[in-house]
Amino acid sequence: MERPVLHEAGDRKAMDARLARAEGQVRGIRRMIAEGESCEGIALQLSAARKALDRAFFEMVSCMIRNAPPAGVGERRVHAKQVAELLARFG
Numbered sequence: 137m138e139r140p141v142l143h144e145a146g147d148r149k150a151m152d153a154r155l156a157r158a159e160g161q162v163r164g165i166r167r168m169i170a171e172g173e174s175c176e177g178i179a180l181q182l183s184a185a186r187k188a189l190d191r192a193f194f195e196m197v198s199c200m201i202r203n204a205p206p207a208g209v210g211e212r213r214v215h216a217k218q219v220a221e222l223l224a225r226f227g
């Protein structure tokens with residue numbers, strides 16, 4: 137069974153932008169630590185970065201669902217099981 141990928145250039149560009157923002161947040165957190173910022177402020181930024189990565193993760197799961205193969209019932213069950221396992225493991 138073929139694995140779903142981000143086919144649309146706009147979707148890939150949006151995901152790249154989302155990850156670039158998360159990367160910027162992590163760089164900012166590292167700067168905050170180096171400059172001795174408060175633990176509370178750092179924790180807040182860590183939470184924001186984690187949420188940004190969670191949104192990227194769920195967008196990828198959504199991609200898997202949207203691009204499910206238009207196949208028979210058996211293949212759809214296998215695909216649904218893969219999505220469910222991914223969510224159970226990482227979601």
